[in-house]
Amino acid sequence: MTGAAQAKLEVDGRAATVDDLTYLAMGGYSHFTAMQVRDGRTRGLGFHLARLDAATRELYGEGLDGERVRELIRHALAGGPDGVTGDASVRVNVFRPEDTPGGAVRLMVSVRPPGAAPAEVVGLRAVDHQRPVAHLKHSGGFAQAYYGRLAADEGFDEALLVGPGGVVAEGAITNIGFIEGDTVVWPDAPALNGIAMQVLERELASAGVSSKRRPVFLSDLPSFDGAFVTNSRGFAAVGRIDRLELPLDAPLLATLRALAHAAPWDTV
Structure with missing residues (x-):
C-alpha cells in the first residue's frame, strides 16, 4: 500500500472482508477507541483497554479481554501501510453483526500513518x-x-x-x-x-x-x-x-x- 491516506484493516487478525466493511460503513452498531502509537507504545493504554471493556459490557453484555486487544494491535502494526511500522494512528472498533446476535464480538484494527500534532x-x-x-x-x-x-x-x-x-x-x-x-x-x-x-x-x-x-x-x-x-x-x-x-x-x-x-x- 502507498499514499498517506492508505490504511491497513484487520478483523480478528485477518484482512477485513467486504462484509465486515459493509456492516461498519452502513452505520453498524459499534464502539471504538483511537490512539497514536510511537515505536510500539501509546499513552494511557490501560485507559483504552478499560474503555473498550466497559463499552463492550454495556452494549453487548460481555467483557473484552485486554490481552486480546493488545495482540490484535501488535499483529496489525507488524505490516501496515508503507512508512508505518511501530508509528501509526490506530483505531480499534468493536462490533457484532446483527445476523450473529449470539456470537462473539469482533475487533477491527485499522492502521494508518501517524497523525500530526495539533497547533500550539x-x-x-x-x-x-x-x-x-x-x-x-x-x-x-x-x-x-x-x-x-x-x-x-x-x-x-x-x-x-x-x-x-x-x-x-x-x-x-x-x-x-x-x-x-x-x-x-x-x-x-x-x-x-x-x-x-x-x-x-x-x-x-x-x-x-x-x-x-x-x-x-x-x-x-x-x-x-x-x-x-x-x-x-x-x-x-x-x-x-x-x-x-x-x-x-x-x-x-x-x-x-x-x-x-x-x-x-x-x-x-
Missing part, C-alpha cells in the same frame, strides 16, 4: 449540539464532522459542543478544560472521558495540581484565566472561542503543557 494554539466555534450517549465513543460521528467543517469554514480549528442553556460539554473531537487560578476546571456535562484527558488528570494528581468538575457555561468564559483542549494527538491552548480572546499567559497553562508532553508511553 487553537480557536473554537461554539455550536448547539451534544453527542447522544456521550459517555461512549460510538459510531455515528456525522454531527461532529458536520459542525467541525462549519467551524473550519469560519476560520476556526474545531467546534465546541454546547448544550441547553449554553452549558459547555466538549470539543467535537477533544475534551476542553479551563484554568481558574491554580486549578483546572473540567466541564460537568454529558461528554466522553477522553483518554488524553484521563492521562492528564492522572498527571495533575501526581504533580499536586488541583482539578475539579463543575458546570461551565458560555457566559462564564470571560472569567477564566485560560483554556486548553486534549485528544490523542496532543495538547493545545485555546486562544479564542467565537469572538472571545482567551489569555495565553497563565503559569498553569505552561505546567499543563509540560505535564501532557511528559506523560509516559505504555508498550502495546
Whole structure:
C-alpha cells in the first residue's frame, strides 16, 4: 500500500472482508477507541483497554479481554501501510453483526500513518449540539464532522459542543478544560472521558495540581484565566472561542503543557 491516506484493516487478525466493511460503513452498531502509537507504545493504554471493556459490557453484555486487544494491535502494526511500522494512528472498533446476535464480538484494527500534532494554539466555534450517549465513543460521528467543517469554514480549528442553556460539554473531537487560578476546571456535562484527558488528570494528581468538575457555561468564559483542549494527538491552548480572546499567559497553562508532553508511553 502507498499514499498517506492508505490504511491497513484487520478483523480478528485477518484482512477485513467486504462484509465486515459493509456492516461498519452502513452505520453498524459499534464502539471504538483511537490512539497514536510511537515505536510500539501509546499513552494511557490501560485507559483504552478499560474503555473498550466497559463499552463492550454495556452494549453487548460481555467483557473484552485486554490481552486480546493488545495482540490484535501488535499483529496489525507488524505490516501496515508503507512508512508505518511501530508509528501509526490506530483505531480499534468493536462490533457484532446483527445476523450473529449470539456470537462473539469482533475487533477491527485499522492502521494508518501517524497523525500530526495539533497547533500550539487553537480557536473554537461554539455550536448547539451534544453527542447522544456521550459517555461512549460510538459510531455515528456525522454531527461532529458536520459542525467541525462549519467551524473550519469560519476560520476556526474545531467546534465546541454546547448544550441547553449554553452549558459547555466538549470539543467535537477533544475534551476542553479551563484554568481558574491554580486549578483546572473540567466541564460537568454529558461528554466522553477522553483518554488524553484521563492521562492528564492522572498527571495533575501526581504533580499536586488541583482539578475539579463543575458546570461551565458560555457566559462564564470571560472569567477564566485560560483554556486548553486534549485528544490523542496532543495538547493545545485555546486562544479564542467565537469572538472571545482567551489569555495565553497563565503559569498553569505552561505546567499543563509540560505535564501532557511528559506523560509516559505504555508498550502495546
